[in-house]
Amino acid sequence: MASREFSLIDNYFKGKGHQRKDVVLGIGDDCALLSVNDNTLLAVTTDTLVSGVHFLADMDPRAIGHKAVAVNLSDLAAMGADQAWLSLALTLPDANDKWLAEFAGAVIEVCDYYGVTLVGGDTTRGPLSVTITAQGKIPAGKQLTRSGAKPGDWLYVTGSLGDAGLGLALLQGREEASSDHREYLINRHCYPTPRLLAGQALRGVASSAIDISDGLASDLGHILKASHCGANLFLDKLPLSQALLGTVSLEAAWHYALGAGDDYELLFTVPEAQKGALDTALAHCGVKHSCVGQLRGGEGISYLNHGQTVDLNVCGYEHNWS
Amino acid sequence: MASREFSLIDNYFKGKGHQRKDVVLGIGDDCALLSVNDNTLLAVTTDTLVSGVHFLADMDPRAIGHKAVAVNLSDLAAMGADQAWLSLALTLPDANDKWLAEFAGAVIEVCDYYGVTLVGGDTTRGPLSVTITAQGKIPAGKQLTRSGAKPGDWLYVTGSLGDAGLGLALLQGREEASSDHREYLINRHCYPTPRLLAGQALRGVASSAIDISDGLASDLGHILKASHCGANLFLDKLPLSQALLGTVSLEAAWHYALGAGDDYELLFTVPEAQKGALDTALAHCGVKHSCVGQLRGGEGISYLNHGQTVDLNVCGYEHNWS
CATH class of the missing domain: 3.30.1330.10 (PurM-like, N-terminal domain)
Incomplete structure (x- = not known):
């Protein structure tokens, strides 16, 4: 589910x-x-x-x-x-x-x-x-769940974030983009890519994983809740496409990446000792990966931009009732 | 499905x-x-x-x-x-x-x-x-499919047929019944009983099986098509409940049994050599079984009442497009 x-x-x-x-x-x-x-x-x-x-x-x-x-x-x-x-x-x-x-x-x-x-x-x-x-x-025993993350583990995502959310906004006429960007962004909304090879390659490497359907903030919240951790999220490390950055402001891009959902990229955590293995594991999966944060004790998400705390109010994309 | x-x-x-x-x-x-x-x-x-x-x-x-x-x-x-x-x-x-x-x-x-x-x-x-x-x-190898029936095999059903269809007619105000019959028939429509124990007991005994969701005639048609057979159906052997017979005419009861659907009884075929094994297999399943026909070569269903051919035009219950 x-x-x-x-x-x-x-x-x-x-x-x-x-x-x-x-x-x-x-x-x-x-x-x-x-x-x-x-x-x-x-x-x-x-x-x-x-x-x-x-x-x-x-x-x-x-x-x-x-x-x-x-x-x-x-x-x-x-x-x-x-x-x-x-x-x-x-x-x-x-x-x-x-x-x-x-x-x-x-x-x-x-x-x-x-x-x-x-x-x-x-x-x-x-x-x-x-x-x-x-x-x-x-x-058996190789499954990636939401509950295996520990404080100190590094937080990664595949691909780029926020494209699908902006693609939907373009389809709904809420934003405008150049024709090149528009086609790319709408395709990201309509034709998401399931990261199957990456998920399989992460067996034995990642400590937890989830796919990003509701937005990074909301789906990270599921990992944190299941793993009883908090997280520092590095806004300056978020993988944002040229199409996203070429269409909206940096702060708007953050909000699309964190809250808009429908990206279907993988969000996963990797223990320090597995960071080397990670690059090898994902080398041939056809998708880049980016370190976007680190887990810590406590709870909730702290947003940092170049090391400085940023006060963000991220609303997760809600297809349904909550 | x-x-x-x-x-x-x-x-x-x-x-x-x-x-x-x-x-x-x-x-x-x-x-x-x-x-x-x-x-x-x-x-x-x-x-x-x-x-x-x-x-x-x-x-x-x-x-x-x-x-x-x-x-x-x-x-x-x-x-x-x-x-x-x-x-x-x-x-x-x-x-x-x-x-x-x-x-x-x-x-x-x-x-x-x-x-x-x-x-x-x-x-x-x-x-x-x-x-x-x-x-x-x-x-493995014990599955019951629609395609294993052969000419000469006997045709059986569990339980009684037509109750659910009449139950729906009562709910829709198309028929009327005494209060006792009404409750039984509506329950048969609203709370069908999946014949799991019977289905499991039929492994190694039945040559084909299907559940009756669209009516005996329609679902028998699926077995006949998949098994490349025809069938003689004995109307006088159809298991009809007292509630059904006490509410509508015999001919109407046949039509409910053959065409109304939603019974979720099992329809299955048994080779002559397995008829003895059948009674033993189903002895403790909590549901009766009735022999209602026999497969033959050719195609289609012939309706017989006490050995005499009856000309029936049965319309299957169609939830959907066909």
């Missing part, structure tokens, strides 16, 4: 009812972890995208198909899982052949790209929404 | 894209079957219930919660799987505490009853719908 999942699941379902012994990790992380044999854990995640909530109602069906798959694969990446299978539940107001062909084409294309097989599904009539359940496999 | 799934999934997704070698059975049966080790198959099914399509908009949230879990467990039963885990994706127009508490209570209660653990979920804002992915385990 994505971090965007809100407290309703926790309040009404978490820890309730019978807990099977083969459930290694239940509700509350990016995926559930289920024991299927002595050597392998199954990682399972479910995410729903609702029209008008998680994507604009007139969004290109190819983007909806791509994004629905990508956000679920991103949850697998955040656990360090090897992606394997998808189930699709599609609810549609009517059977529009062109829409369906484009949506399905995008779903199949992303699945093929990542070597995932669509194994089942259900199609129903109703208001447009897409629910995907993705499954992957992890060598 | 339930048999109610319609051809959209087949048309746009089935057989498309990369097929992993660990996918033993993909789109097109009650569950997908995935190989997780040499001895075990994972059975996975996804079903969505949409308000106003699969349940009445004002339906008791306990019934919605029960039914959403039960119809998915019924798909596991139809494969002969041992039920294990559920993921829940709930889309809700607003956060109504009373509604949620009742819905969640019912979900947990059914899970507990069947020893299933809810391992994850996603809750989003939008028009009411519930998507559940259920998973179970099957000893």
Whole structure:
């Protein structure tokens, strides 16, 4: 499940009812972890995208198909899982052949790209929404969870942050950008890249991980809460794209990076002793990584710019109720 | 996936894209079957219930919660799987505490009853719908599929048929019944019983199986198509409850049994040589079974009443487009 999942699941379902012994990790992380044999854990995640909530109602069906798959694969990446299978539940107001062909084409294309097989599904009539359940496999004991971080661990992110949030703002007419930047930023919003190779490479290296769906501040908060730590975040180290910096002010860029969400980059922590191993592990994953902070005792996030404390009021992107 | 799934999934997704070698059975049966080790198959099914399509908009949230879990467990039963885990994706127009508490209570209660653990979920804002992915385990090679039936095999169903369809008609004011019958029939519609013990007991005994979600005629059609057979159906052997027979005419009862759907009983075939084993296998499953026909060569369903051909025009219950 994505971090965007809100407290309703926790309040009404978490820890309730019978807990099977083969459930290694239940509700509350990016995926559930289920024991299927002595050597392998199954990682399972479910995410729903609702029209008008998680994507604009007139969004290109190819983007909806791509994004629905990508956000679920991103949850697998955040656990360090090897992606394997998808189930699709599609609810549609009517059977529009062109829409369906484009949506399905995008779903199949992303699945093929990542070597995932669509194994089942259900199609129903109703208001447009897409629910995907993705499954992957992890060598037992190698999973990345939110709860393994310790004070002193370094905080990293993959890729660049804030692009997807600005892309949405451009689509909604809240911001304007040059045509080059605009295309890049909107693509980052519509076609996120699940960091599967990076997640797998982080097994045995990272002490915790999560994917950034709600914004760095909010998703870091999940790691801090689960790991009982606080963090210093280095604003001057945030990886911000030329397109983001070329379109909005530095302070606005910080806010997009920290609060806008939908980046689907990985946020992870690495113990000091593993910093060397990290560069080797991620050398061939096709995505850069940046050290953006360090965990400490206490709680909450302190924002620093070139070593100076900055008072920021970051509002996380909220798809849902909280 | 339930048999109610319609051809959209087949048309746009089935057989498309990369097929992993660990996918033993993909789109097109009650569950997908995935190989997780040499001895075990994972059975996975996804079903969505949409308000106003699969349940009445004002339906008791306990019934919605029960039914959403039960119809998915019924798909596991139809494969002969041992039920294990559920993921829940709930889309809700607003956060109504009373509604949620009742819905969640019912979900947990059914899970507990069947020893299933809810391992994850996603809750989003939008028009009411519930998507559940259920998973179970099957000893490798013991799965029940739709495609194993042969001419000469006998056709069986568990329980009684048509009750749920009449229950819906009562809720919609299309029929009237005595208060005793009314309560029984509406409960059969709102609180279906997944035949898990029966499905498991049928491993090694039945040659094919499916659960009855769209009505006997429609779901038998799926077995006949997958197994390349025809069938003679004995109308005088249909298991019809006293409540059904006490409320509508015999011919109307046949139509409810054959076409109304939502029974979630198992429909299965048994080779002549296994008929003795069948009674032993199902002796302690808490549900009766009835022989309602026999497979033959050719195709399609012939309806017989005490050996005489009857010309029936059965319309399957269609939740969706076809």
